[in-house]
Amino acid sequence: MNNTIAEKIMMEHSKENNVSPGQFIEANIDLIMVHEQLGGRIHKEYEKLGLNKVWDPNKIFFILDHWVPAPTISAAKMHQDCRNFAEKYKFIHNMGMNKGICHQVLPEMGFSRPGMLIVGSDSHTTTYGAFNCLATGIGATDVSVVFATGQLWFKIPESYRINLTGNLKKGVMSKDFILKFIGDISTKGAIYKSLEFHGKGVQNLSIDSRMTIANMVVEAGAKFGILLPDDKLKNWLDQRTQEPYKLVFPDKDAEYNQFFEYNLSEISPVVAKPSNPGNIAPIEEVLGFEIDQAFLGSCTNGRMEDLRIAARILKGKKISHNTRLIIIPASTEIYLNALNEGLIEIFLKAGAIIGNSTCGPCIGGHLGILGENEVCISSSNRNFVGRMGDPSSQIFLASPATVAISALNGKISDPREVFS
Amino acid sequence: MDVIEGSIFILGDDINTDDIIPSHTLTLRDPEEMAKYTLEFIAPEFVRNLDKYDIIVAGENFGSGSSREEAVYVFKILGIKTIIAKSFARIYFRNLINLGIPAIKIQWINEHFSKGDSLKINLSESFIYNKTKDLKFEFEKLPPFLKKILKQGGIINKLKSELKK
Numbered sequence: 183m184n185n186t187i188a189e190k191i192m193m194e195h196s197k198e199n200n201v202s203p204g205q206f207i208e209a210n211i212d213l214i215m216v217h218e219q220l221g222g223r224i225h226k227e228y229e230k231l232g233l234n235k236v237w238d239p240n241k242i243f244f245i246l247d248h249w250v251p252a253p254t255i256s257a258a259k260m261h262q263d264c265r266n267f268a269e270k271y272k273f274i275h276n277m278g279m280n281k282g283i284c285h286q287v288l289p290e291m292g293f294s295r296p297g298m299l300i301v302g303s304d305s306h307t308t309t310y311g312a313f314n315c316l317a318t319g320i321g322a323t324d325v326s327v328v329f330a331t332g333q334l335w336f337k338i339p340e341s342y343r344i345n346l347t348g349n350l351k352k353g354v355m356s357k358d359f360i361l362k363f364i365g366d367i368s369t370k371g372a373i374y375k376s377l378e379f380h381g382k383g384v385q386n387l388s389i390d391s392r393m394t395i396a397n398m399v400v401e402a403g404a405k406f407g408i409l410l411p412d413d414k415l416k417n418w419l420d421q422r423t424q425e426p427y428k429l430v431f432p433d434k435d436a437e438y439n440q441f442f443e444y445n446l447s448e449i450s451p452v453v454a455k456p457s458n459p460g461n462i463a464p465i466e467e468v469l470g471f472e473i474d475q476a477f478l479g480s481c482t483n484g485r486m487e488d489l490r491i492a493a494r495i496l497k498g499k500k501i502s503h504n505t506r507l508i509i510i511p512a513s514t515e516i517y518l519n520a521l522n523e524g525l526i527e528i529f530l531k532a533g534a535i536i537g538n539s540t541c542g543p544c545i546g547g548h549l550g551i552l553g554e555n556e557v558c559i560s561s562s563n564r565n566f567v568g569r570m571g572d573p574s575s576q577i578f579l580a581s582p583a584t585v586a587i588s589a590l591n592g593k594i595s596d597p598r599e600v601f602s
Numbered sequence: 603m604d605v606i607e608g609s610i611f612i613l614g615d616d617i618n619t620d621d622i623i624p625s626h627t628l629t630l631r632d633p634e635e636m637a638k639y640t641l642e643f644i645a646p647e648f649v650r651n652l653d654k655y656d657i658i659v660a661g662e663n664f665g666s667g668s669s670r671e672e673a674v675y676v677f678k679i680l681g682i683k684t685i686i687a688k689s690f691a692r693i694y695f696r697n698l699i700n701l702g703i704p705a706i707k708i709q710w711i712n713e714h715f716s717k718g719d720s721l722k723i724n725l726s727e728s729f730i731y732n733k734t735k736d737l738k739f740e741f742e743k744l745p746p747f748l749k750k751i752l753k754q755g756g757i758i759n760k761l762k763s764e765l766k767k
Contacts, residue, residue: 206747222631223671230758231765249629256629263631305669305693321671321697323757330761335747369616370663374692403663405692458616545625564667566620573643 184435186341187408188376191316191430195299203340203439213293214328215243215302217284221263223322224303228267228329236271237332243288244268246279248541253548271329282513282539285309285397285481290515292423296411297430301328306481306563308404311396312389313419314411314430316376319400339376339405343438346383348447352601355491356391357483357561357581359449360398363442365462373403375439378432383446384409389418390487397482398563401459451596453559454579457567465584468594474556476507476589477570478582479537480544483561484512486519488582493525495586495600496532502592507534508550514539534589546570552577559588606683606704606723608656610715611648613641617660618667619694623676625668637676652680657723659715660687665694674701684723686710686730699748702756706730708741725752 185193185201193201195209216224236242244264252258261279268276281287285306288294296314301307303325310317320334328334344363350356364371377399384392392409399407411429419427451465478484478492489511501507509529511517517539520526529536535550537543543550544562552558552571558578560570565577580588583597627639641648648655658677664687665673674697677685684704698705704725719734730739744752754760 206745218628219670222628223633223675227758231762233765254629256631260629260631303669305667307669319669319693321669321674321693321700323671323700324696327700327757327761330765369666370689373663373689403666403691460616547625564618564620566618566667568624568643569620 183433184437186376186432186436186438187378187430188316188339188341188406190432191297191299192336192338194297201338203338205338207336207338208333209299209336211241211301211328211332211334212298213241213243213300214325215245215284215288215300215304215307216325217245217303218248218260218264219303219322219325220244220267221260224325225263225267227323227326231326231330233330236329239272240274241332242273243275243277243293244273245277245281245284245287247283248545249547250279250538250540280514282511282515283481283484283541286485286512286516289313289393290422290513292419292425295419295423295425295427297428301334305400306397308400308407309393309397309481311399311406311408312392314408314415316406316408318405337374339374340439341376341378341436342372342440342442344377344379344442344444345381346379346444346446347381348383348445349386350446350449353583353598354449354451355581355583356387356394358451359444359446360395361452361454361459361462361579362449363444364398364402364460365452367402369402369458369460371402372399375404376406376408377404379407379409383444385412385414386446388487389414390485393485394482398459401563451581451584451598453584453594454565456565456576456578459564459579465594465596468578469596471594472557473505473559473588473593475550475552475558476505476585477543477550477558477560477562478507478585479510479512480541480562481512482563483582484510484516486516488561489516489520489525491583492586493528495583495597496534496590497528499532499590501533501589505589505592507532507589508537508543509534510537510542510549511539543570559585559594561585604724604726606657606725607721608683609654609718609720610657610659611655612715612717613645613658613660613664615661616663616666617644619665619670619673620667622665622673623670628670628672633672633675633679636672637679640676640680654718656681656683657721658682658685659710660685662688664690666691669693671697671701674698674703678703699751700757702752704752706741708739710739714739
């Protein structure tokens with residue numbers, strides 16, 4: 183056989199004995215994640231079908247995370263619609279609004295496992311690819327189809343193989359690698375592709391770092407971003423789930439449409455300049471650019487590793503008086519761990535504002551909206567026009583280390599200065 | 603449904619779903635109300651002159667970003683019949699097909715289309731005729747699998763008819 187990971191998992195979830203890129207198939211879904219979109223278009227579309235049940239209430243993971251707790255009356259109404267739907271259709275995994283961001287909580291609870299096919303009402307569903315499964319985002323109508331039938335149409339994607347070697351240098355993070363990759367391949371460079379990440383470089387990365395890579399593949403247009411599994415992943419999963427799983431590797435002669443090579447030790451800090459995640463520049467090009475706000479959080483970079491490096495940079499120091507720093511742990515579990523490790527105290531003493539776990543500022547929802555002409559350096563994934571507030575505001579995307587050092591200096595700075 | 607006629611509004615490369623429908627509108631929940639903010643930050647003249655446009659012509663990577671289907675639905679509410687682009691972001695493409703809106707992929711240059719040009723699009727024969735400029739373009743046929751969804755006016759209609767059986 184000569185199948186990629188995407189082809190293998192797709193085939194296993196369909197009635198096909200053979201698949202090739204471009205082919206349309208119907209596939210069985212193992213798990214679907216839904217958030218506030220349930221109270222947007224999903225519930226209205228689903229009611230049109232006139233069904234009094236969903237295909238399998240045990241395969242739906244429902245969480246409120248985008249606007250929690252509700253900052254406006256309209257958001258509160260949206261949450262009510264979500265909860266009413268979840269109750270009416272007897273959802274079993276109803277996470278409520280106090281656990282954190284979907285793409286952190288779902289893996290933490292062991293719901294994403296190797297070999298699975300997962301879809302979600304959010305484009306960053308690709309994050310679960312860090313756990314060696316196929317995962318991708320879908321729209322409201324697709325969600326309704328899955329709720330009704332447990333199946334979805336898919337086109338078998340072409341696969342690109344990205345081989346990683348080496349180790350990241352101090353002060354450089356997997357965020358810098360994935361931003362550089364998006365800059366190299368462009369925001370349309372991987373449209374509809376499955377990106378497979380191979381090599382010793384993957385094994386050298388923590389699970390937190392891998393999640394950041396899988397999270398942002400969609401910014402290059404990819405359908406899936408899947409990392410090869412190893413013992414590190416197995417250990418992680420064994421602490422999180424009792425469910426059986428089987429690691430998925432590509433066949434030896436798997437066919438890839440393109441090959442890429444990156445040595446992680448050659449990666450240096452970068453930023454994505456406004457207003458496109460593919461607008462990448464080396465940190466040197468933007469050093470000294472003054473910022474009004476720094477945001478550390480989101481499904482891309484709000485994990486322990488991210489908070490730890492920020493704490494190392496901020497410990498015993500105060501952020502610049504003309505900058506505000508907003509820190510939002512990606513989940514309540516992370517928040518608690520950070521509290522127990524003393525990180526929250528370091529952040530508060532440095533002058534940061536700590537928010538409850540939510541998407542909040544990343545989508546311009548709440549807890550740190552930008553005003554006219556303001557500049558923000560953010561550890562999130564998108565710097566589109568108006569994404570975090572006023573359309574005249576500007577967002578630079580960067581690693582948590584770069585965000586923290588920039589908050590300290592009040593201007594975009596190179597985190598390597600701390601580690602040299 | 604096989605022939606679409608109308609005049610065009612032009613958008614550039616990398617138009618993302620935040621550009622099409624900004625996040626701050628997503629909790630409004632009333633699609634009609636939401637549609638008023640279509641392209642609010644990047645092309646507010648679109649909604650102001652709505653009666654002039656029936657078709658969107660865009661550049662590369664149209665509809666990148668979030669999975670929000672509202673970014674397709676607002677165009678549907680506003681009477682847009684089809685979207686032509688050099689390339690579509692994956693989720694956006696699915697959302698168009700699922701809502702019964704043809705997604706047409708062609709490579710084009712500035713000389714081919716101007717704002718307000720009048721087009722005639724034949725879906726079954728896969729060509730676009732720019733009546734204003736007297737230019738004809740062929741496009742790649744949509745796979746039969748997707749054509750079937752479009753023919754039924756979207757995947758919810760298709761599913762409804764399958765559920766009846």
